[in-house]
Amino acid sequence: MKLGKFYFVNFLLLSGIFFGCSDDRTAGGVTDIGNSIAGRIYLADGETPAAHARIVAYEDSWKNSNIADSVETWSDSLGNFAFDNSAEKMQLLYASQNAENFLAASIQDSMKIILGNSKSLFGKIESEFSGSVRIVGTNLSAALNSDGEFSFDSIPAGNISLVFVKNSAPQSHFEFSANSAKEKISLPALKAFSESDSLLVFADASAYADTSLGISLSDAATAISVSLKSVPSETLRGFVLPVKFNNQIDFSLFAEPDSFKITDERGNDLSFEVDYWTPQASQGVLWVRLDSLLADCEKVNLYVIHSNDSKKSRAYLPADSILAALHLFGDEKFNSSSDTSKPFGFIGYGKKIHAGEFISLDSLNPFTHNFTLSLWAYWNGKNGHHQILFTKRASPDSLLFQWYYDTINSAFSIYNVAHWDSIPGAVSAVDTNSWKMLSLVSKNDSIAMFVNGEQIGEAISFPLYKILDDIPFLVGGNEVEEESWNGAFDEIRVVQKARSAEWLRLEYETQSAAKN
Missing domain, CATH: 2.60.40 (Immunoglobulin-like)
Incomplete structure (x- = not known):
């Protein structure tokens, strides 16, 4: 769907305050239990700590009709504050002391908040003659008049998410910064970006040239x-x-x-x-x-x-535990100089594997902790030989780890020095003559295989053998010529953490949407 092109560098781009599904709303201290939120609050001069300020974390978003939940704390004499294991849905932070306040759109585990003075706000929703607007993270709401106009006597300083509500349901939202020294903010008329989208944008392009709004036409943006x-x-x-x-x-x-x-x-x-x-x-x-x-x-x-x-x-x-991510568009290290051909892969180009060929990941070693191996594979089927997906072996006769099709047992299997096992049901799930996303997840001494984001059978007890030798890690083959994969590969990933079933499902679905 073509959403159209429009030109703007407005509040949402200059101040970095848009709420969306891709927001970085929590920082590195986040755990699966909840958010670790901490920081320090300063008065408007940016230097004086705000002692005994009130801080509230809210569960709210532009999709809500009102605040769902909140937790409260107070800063100490030096302006420091902390919430321990607050719910992950707590995504906004409001801080106040006397007449100064701040609304933060991005909760992090270490924050510096500088309070400011409240502002009055005036605006208009073009072509709308009823409904209301609310400010996320507050109880503030204002009705539209017959001309679509609205106003607030006092809104917090900080990052504002303005939501247009009609028939008691949120319709669309506009994000801007209220951090300037201005006491009054007058927004240009807003309109829905498109019928199928939830964004509000400026209705009149001439507003983009109003330098008093901090807006310019120097960059082009396409949504x-x-x-x-x-x-x-x-x-x-x-x-x-x-x-x-x-x-x-x-x-x-x-x-x-x-x-x-x-x-x-x-x-x-x-x-x-x-x-x-x-x-x-x-x-x-x-x-x-x-x-x-x-x-x-x-x-x-x-x-x-x-x-x-x-x-x-x-x-x-690497900070996301990614050890390797190959698109097979010239970023792979192939062992053979023979004509490997570049067929269209699942996304862009892939690699057809011929007998005796493999992709080398050099001495890459994910086998010291939990790991996930993934790739898209096109399988031409059985050929009377083992067929390699991933392997680490010191020599043709010395095998340390291998994920492969096992022709002896007619099954996809895994092997390390301490253990061998087959994966029941994987052969029928992989099928032939079609692209499949194959993933192997090792977690806490068990291993599971996924095909197209779905786990095959039960996880297998498979104690991790910590390979410490500096030996090649290979994909698609090994030193045994006839054991190369019978087909093609694309999008190879090696991750030093156990991906969740939900992660693999979303990977499969989003990558399928981008296929050739």
């Missing part, structure tokens, strides 16, 4: 909305989303990935890398790292912004 087939049941952090582009953007404007950047709804720059980018065919796939893919998220809204000073970094980060 991209990625709908999820099914919503996550848990929040996934550091999730890498493949985004397929065709007619959603102007490829003449965004011809070179080095000349644009990707941001989330709140204006935060997102790391991304290119699988393929073919402007002449108006096609491409980018892999975009989301700080958070929130539970119950239905879609991810992104912006592609023309920028000459954009800074690129890989989407698959």
Whole structure:
């Protein structure tokens, strides 16, 4: 669906305050139990600690009609405060002392909050003549008059999510910063971005040139909305989303990935890398790292912004326990100089494996703790030989780890020095002559195989053998020529953590949506 192109660098991009499914709402201290929220509060001068200030963490979002829950604490004499294991749904923070306050849109485990003075707010929703607007994280609400206008006498300083509510249901939202020294904020008229989207944007492009609003026309932004087939049941952090582009953007404007950047709804720059980018065919796939893919998220809204000073970094980060992420578009290390051919893979190009060939990951070693191995595999079927998925072996006769099709037992199997086992049901699930996402998860001395994001049978007791030898880690084959994989590979991943079933399901669904 083409959402259209519009030009803006408004509050949402300058101040980084858009709420969305890809928000980084919690930082590194987050655990599966809840948020570890701590920080320090200062008065408006940015230097004087706000002693004994009130701090409230709210469960609220623009999708709600009102606040669902809250917890409260107070800062100490030095302005320090902390919440221990607050619910993960607590995503907003309000702080106040006397007449100064602040509304934070992004909860982190270490925050610096500078209080400010409340503001009055005036605005208008174009072509709307009834309903109301509310400010997320507060009990503030204002009715629209017959001209679609609304006003608030006093809103907090900080990051504001303004929600248009009609027939008691949230319809759309607009995000902006109320951090300036102004006592009054007058927003230009707002309108729905499109009938099928929940964003509000400026109705009149001339408002973008109003420098008093801190807005310029120097960059071009195109909105991209990625709908999820099914919503996550848990929040996934550091999730890498493949985004397929065709007619959603102007490829003449965004011809070179080095000349644009990707941001989330709140204006935060997102790391991304290119699988393929073919402007002449108006096609491409980018892999975009989301700080958070929130539970119950239905879609991810992104912006592609023309920028000459954009800074690129890989989407698959070592900080996320990623040891290897190969797109097989020239980033693999192949052992053979023979003609391997580059058939179209599952996403972009893949690699056909011939007898005696394999992809080397050098001395990469995920076998010191929990791990996940994943790839897309096209299987031509049985050929009377073992067929390798992943292996670490010191020699043809010295096997340390192997995940493979076992021709003797007609089963997909796993092996290490201490153990061997087959995976019942995997052969029929993998099938032949079609692409399948295969994943192997080792967690707490058990191992499970997933096909297309679904676990095959029960997890198998499989004590981890900690391989410490500096030997090659190979994909698709080994030194035994006839044991190479009979088919093709694409999108190889090695992760030093046990991915959850929900993570693998979302990987399968989002990658399937970006397939060739």
